[in-house]
Amino acid sequence: MHMADALISPAVGGTMWVVSGGLIAYSAKKVREEADDRKIPLMGVLGAFIFAAQMINFTIPATGSSGHLGGGMILAILLGPYSAFLVMASVLTVQALFFADGGLLALGCNIFNLGFFTCFVAYPLIYKKIIGRGLDKKRLIIAATIAGVIGLELGAFGVALETVSSGISELPFKTFVLLMIPIHLAIGLVEGLVTSGVVSFVITARPEIVTAAGEKTPPGVGVKKTALGIAAAAVLAGAALSWFASAHPDGLEWAMLKTSGREELESSGRLHGLLASLQEKTAFLPDYGFRKAAPAGEVKSEPAAGEKAAWPAIDAGASVSGLVGGLLTLLLAALIGLGLKRRQTAA
């Protein structure tokens, strides 16, 4: 479920960084407004708890596979949405840094997928609604399970949306969603059962913890209103992003095209490259294949499939030299590394 940098484009990663960063700033402001000193160590230690609990696996009956805790919903129930979101964000950041579980650029996506949907959608709009005023066990199990499933499904949907709009994976959106939904239905069910199990365990042992957390509704604007506002902002950002992503598959290249008059060079290069110097230039700047967003794309200075007939000479040569050159560069980098290391140990 943790997205990697390799599968997202800078436009998607950047947008989600901005969205998640805004959410963190907003939640931090809310937590500060609550001004509950006691909460500072509690949040920190609960984050570590989620971490530790995730490392214990249990066997899922009749399947032979194992599951573990996600934790967002437990945090929301115990801490309220804003603090829970901050804790979730910090857990994901540490996972990205220590275990490379989810990339740095993808961190915004991951925080949004796993934190936002659980804390700001599933918790206030589903869990809270079902629980209502009374807190009995049966209702708790139903609420936690449904909220767990919906939170995770929304997150999975987010993963699919972000991956597909990045355009690195070939998976079509529909297939991806169809793959993700059933898997996360199962994971969400398990997550919901664990959440309700743990919460009802705590209720039996120490009822005051959960009831106290339930009573503390954040001051100021209601949870629902802010959640809706944030959702609207996210949808807007997403819409802007998807337009950006579909119109220009690659933000940086698009910017390059806008800023440099590279098209000219390319088109004159396409005039059969009569001038040797010009041909050399196209070889030196081989990646600037902006001229088409053709799905066939171009590898290196490789002409697109349709142009093969017109450019028979370069075709095989370019791919071979790409291979040879790639291997040589790798070798060079390794040599530089070894040289540096030797110097380090000698020093």
Place this chain on the structure above:
Amino acid sequence: MNKLGKNLADIGYMDTLAAGDSPLHRLDPRAKLLTTFLFIVSVVSFNKYEVSALVPFCLYPVFLVAAGKLPAGYLVKKILLVSPFAVLVGVFNPALDRQILFQLGPLGISGGWVSFLSILARFALTVSAALALLSITGINSVCEALLRCGVPKPFVVQLLFLNRYIFALTGEAERMSRARSLRTFRPAAVSFRVFIQLIGNLLLRTMDRAERVYRAMLCRGFDGHIRVVRFSKIGRREIAFTLGWSVFFSVFRFVNIPLMLGQAVTGLLK
């Protein structure tokens, strides 16, 4: 040592690496953070069929590993450990994109394979850079850098707390699960019922601990504000590091060096 213990040792080892001393370790964390971020953005900004132009970028993680005296084998193992997600999503590309992109002798290579290879290359580059960054910086310095870059303080404090108590609580979880596995005939399988009780108890202990921590903080004059020590500064070295690598990244981004090199070599052979 069980899996939990190993995970714990893993985090501890990263901290040990970060405590090392090299010119790289001494750089201001902000410079390293920014440079690594630029690196990741340049790597992922290529079109999805790009492979050869990605290769020069490996210079950056190689540099960090070599100049920071990091154990390369350990980092490679960590990269392989987290690779399943990228591989799983990318592995569909060869099946879905069958258009032949280029011909290598009799072998036609489809766009799907090229883009799959590209995903793997991106993955290796971004993950190794991120891991190397943490190993030469350490989480405390990363937090300091975040704070100075304007990240809200409650979040940074949360990160610091988390880093501090991961050890305490993972240790607690490890002891609990070891105690369970010593008293059962099937040490490997934790049933759902037992799992809930384990986690529930861990949660209760956690909340008690939070209360104790809070009291201990009050005893030491905690007034609702956490102060984070700051001692680094941006100097000539930092500017040189970030600017130098930015120049490299932009050259790598816009000039396909391996292709030029390959053309030169194959040209000579002809």
